[in-house]
Amino acid sequence: MTRHLVTAHGIRHLLLAGRRGAAAPGAEQLGAELRELGARVTIAACDVADRGALAGLLADVPEEHPLGAVVHAAGVLDDGVISSLTPERIATVLRPKADAAVNLDRLTRHLDLSAFVLFSSAAATFGGPGQGNYAAANAFLEALAHRRRAEGRPAVAIGWGMWAERSEMSARLDEADLRRMDRGGIGALPTEAALALLDRCLAQDRVAPLPVSLDVAAIRKRRPEVPALLRGLAGRPARRTAAPAAGSGAGAESSTARSLAALPQTERDAAVLDLVRTEIATVLGHTSAGRVDARRAFGDLGLDSLTSLELRNALGRRTGLRLPATLAFDHPTPSAVASYLLEELLETGRTSAASGPDRTAAGEPIAIVAMGCRFPGGVRTPDQFWEFLASGGDAIGEFPDDRGWDTEALYDPDPEHEGTTYTRKGGFLTGVDRFDAGFFGVSPREALAMDPQQRILLEVRGLIMLPSRREDSSW
Template sequence: MSETDAESFSSVTAAKATGAAILHELLLDHETLEHFILFSSGAGAWGSGNQCAYSAANAYLDALATHRQTHGLPGASIAWGPWAGKGMSAGDAAHGYLEKRGILPMEPRMALAAFHRARAQRPNSNLIIADIDWERFVPAFTARRHSPLIEDIPEVRQAAQELEAAASTAKTTTAQPIATSLRERLARLTSSKQNQVLLGLIRTGICTVLGLRNPEGIEDQRAFRDLGFDSLTSAQFSKELAKETGLPLPPSLVFDYPTPQECAAHLRTQLVDLDDEEDAALSNALPQVAHRRTVEDEPIAIIGMACRFPGGVRSADDLWELLASGKDAIGVFPTDRGWDLDTLYDPDPDHPGTCYTRNGGFLYGAGHFDAEFFGISPREALAMDPQQRLLLETAWETIEHAGINPHTLHGTPTGVFAGINAQDHAAHIRQSRDVETIEGYALTGSSGSVASGRVAYTLGLEGPAVSV
């Protein structure tokens, strides 16, 4: 999770990973060693959104056991599910959280019996010992995609078949009258009213699943992911919405249609018989791109502009004012870059590692980037080339300057073409005092090819994205 800082992550992972690594190194030359057993956790196998460091540490144990096995050394990793009684996940809240996801607490005697049986049958293997309710676990774990981890387990295949059969039954029996009733209600309404009714159903479903209290406070264009949805809650939401609409909805609904507005539009296509006129009405109910006239003899037209230049220039108007007034855009070195200004200047131009001037052309606000506005974590923003940050800001301002709401371009075939200067930001990242915190974002933060794609991703553009 982005809220876990490097210090906390290191502290949590060290408890397991560091100790295991030390034991591995100390016992490498012990030829008489018969067993090397690591106690891992199911969190490393199926993940845990609230315990990212703990999950990573246990995944490391699994990988270390595999490493030993491939080098002919004894090694096994047992990934445990939660234990009943006074285990690590003891407590009503922890057990309730896991049980909702189909991961049940194990009785200690049964767990130990399973351990001894597994060790006797497969002494050098990576195993998971857990009590799983597959009917609950499968829909949540496979909401986004099929999972090779579990798809060959007979109980999983059976649970999947039962879910498919239940969905088919619901579609042909109880679901149909509900859908018919809702269709009749929607048929008497205008397109905008239809959209409001469906959005109301969606907001209510969101509140039911996430435990929220104010349906009206949920924004139509806010992504389900930002509201707090995960695989389990997405499956629950689809089931809740299926009961209200009578439609057979997939567990991946919130990933296929990532905002309430897009979800409502999809439901309307399933519930309303759209002719050409109604199809146009649906388009009007969805975010629209401002109409732009195409002129054959004008293949390229500049309709919006934004810029950043030295001299405090933050807009096209500022640039014109600077040029018209003849002001000097050169200024002193900025004080917010972490530079040692006392040793940076030397009047001798041949002195190594210094500048023989105290002035230059600088963008003084280059470090003032609103990462949260663009949905970027603080650590990722720290690793981003300033060119990428400035490109995001100016792209947004360009669209606004053209009189277009940037949100309305989402899902449109709009292209991004960006000219990028030579890249040396990767070297700066390696020299940064925060390198351990941000190195996971170093590749995307310093790659020029990412710049145009980052703009397209942030704005939801589906046209070409090219960096030159």
């Protein structure tokens, strides 16, 4: 993009600012290429989200070549489902996007700029799986561009789709990720096409253009799950006969359930397992369901929280069942999911419960089969909990040092001070950093993104089912 500004737009003086400056990968080579093209280039190490640092950088711009335009193209990803987006993870994404844009806006107000270009993302318009923080950051850029225009100042926020050329942001995407995006109908832009679209966006008077590569055929295949903004492109769906509403207990009325009921009982397990493996293969981008091992954990097969939700949605559409968002965690292998679906579809569990003998009697006490718990004060088992209560133990202690918290910055004696706490003590669980990801079939990357409360819940459930691990210090 920088080369294009020099070759196509005749830019001859460039100030390239980034946190790593010339130490960024390829920065020195880029600078040399731009100089060969006739441009004067300065590569500066500056965190644009730091207002003081940016003010210092702008103060050093020579008077004979004043700042004439701004292009803000920074971005950072930290994807995860909404429940895992902590304030820190949200700030990681918003700071280089939103904070930096605000600083550029405020510190250049006195300048007569010809352009103020913000690189936004299509995620601000369409959303994106696991990108709640990224969508919010880019939506902020577009709002800022609208405000500048309303004030009579130049601004455009370009809502880019993904570029085909790999960058630091897209390098983490694997083939399965790319195939999932293709199935959604939003493809990658070749560099030449993207640069041509950049020129069109700059030539138009629109505040928030949306240069995106759309595959209309793929979008139509997504019906009825087409995003509202794309339904006009997808066209009207074919008229169908109304079917019974799907819901809890409605599985037996679905076409899938009727098809299963018509099969011999010996063939039902295989039929449902084949359905599950087919949808897993689709989600992972495999060409054949034969590549899906029915006994392997979903984490080993390559599913993460986002693809697990995609699988759950696909199976819900195929079966007509309302499936829980935790389907892949509750039933961690394809064969386990198939067994669950078969029972739900044919309501075998409910039928057997209704026809079996009633082993309870009126007034019979509740039987506690197993217990598990985690409490502050190092309590990890029910026995420890009762002993702790009986002895009058105190679970309140100093802030833990295994959370990555800046405890000094977190404390302020003034109760009215925002963003801090006026106490240095509290009740905290111990060992929250010792999650055994391998035991639960969770990949290391997924374990880092997982909500800590979800990790604790998995461990407590594990302790209930496997009492022998209660003395395991790793838990």
